[in-house]
Amino acid sequence: MEAFYDSDFSRDTTAVVHFENVGVRYGMGPEVLRDLTFSIEPHSFQFLTGPSGAGKTTLLRLILLAVKPTRGLISLFGEDVSGISKDSLTDLRRRMGVVFQDFRLLDHLTTYENVALPLRVQGKEEASYRAEVVELLRWVGLGDRMHVLPPVLSGGEKQRAAIARALIVRPDLLLADEPTGNVDPSLARRLLRLFIELNRLGTSVVIATHDFSLMDQLDVRRLVLGDGRLHIDE
Template sequence: MSSRAEGEIIHFDNVGLRYEHDREVLSDLSFTLFPGSFYFLTGASGAGKTTLLRLIYLAQRPSRGVIRMFGKDAITMPRSGLPALRRRIGVVFQDFRLVPHLSAFDNVALPLRVAGFSERDIAGPVHDILEWVGLADRKESRPATLSGGEQQRIAIARAVIGRPDVLVADEPTGNVDPDMALKLMRLFELLNRQGTTIVVATHDVHLLRKVPDALIMRLDRGRMSDPTGALRYPPRRPS
């Protein structure tokens, strides 16, 4: 894992979420994510992993509690301030969410165009990131012509093109074979070594062994289990 400074990057304090009058789907979540760390978010189907990720990347607001992002209160902050926080978080969705009529190049370039970068400033970084994920030769291809693993790598490239401080990935290996799953984990590890905090939601227990230094966040029926305390205190770095 990275040796970046050990300040908090995301902090949840007694966070809960309910939909209208239903029971809480997430309850009493208190944890801290630290810069440059790698986390696996695990739990049975229906445990609330995707919902928790939505809170982390600010697509959902909690019903109660405090969420602090990069030193700022994301709950009381005016909505006009949220886009700046969201730009610091890359998201790899379980269903990829690539734009079907755009080429691989244009899908990856989309966040930079939305952020107002000029075409001259976009071309180099997009080519570099496509080369990094091994798909520079498919830059003109549309999503429908790509395999599941290729689509996943394009989704990852799009998520990291803006150099986010945090990368959140929802079941990123669920649609690929074991060999491709291992390759994707190596991509995440490389990004983590460059300083990005990684949060990977998965139900695949075998995947947890692929990143020995990763910390485990376990959700059980909407509650977090953290027997080691690693989500409250900075994890120890290898000496």
């Protein structure tokens, strides 16, 4: 994968994500997450873990600004996001790669077209990215599936396509929600190596998982959610 990534990345030390006393509730109910204070540093790698229902997906959606906090302050790439404009929000999100469990592939586009879509949206010509898309699809084991539509793909194949689409933009921050949940252990290790390589070349990585066998393969910080609060295991 060395040819896919450009290793000349910025050494900015500004926190990629910073939460200060953040809480979130739905409707008039109790806070599902509360008093969240933490930072994600540039070029860092961390697992986000906790039991089912602990709020891992909600925390990822807070970072993506798909969910608004009830209270507290959130900054992304050094920018306070309270009152952020729609254009600025779009610019911030373009710096992130996101893999959620529902995949969000477009059924009328082929696997190749789905992965290339973020680059098309940026206005890039296909000639400038085709080789990169093909290489990445081969790396995630979809080299022979790039011209089929998502309804033909298995759940694991859709997962890998969603991962490839998130990585193709070479994001500053990758948020992945159970990215190895639908693949076999061998492929899970392969995908983890891809995330490690992406991180080595500059991307901050947050992987939400409850798979201890996956986490035990890498000695990195763990963000542990429980009872609505966050504990950091360095």
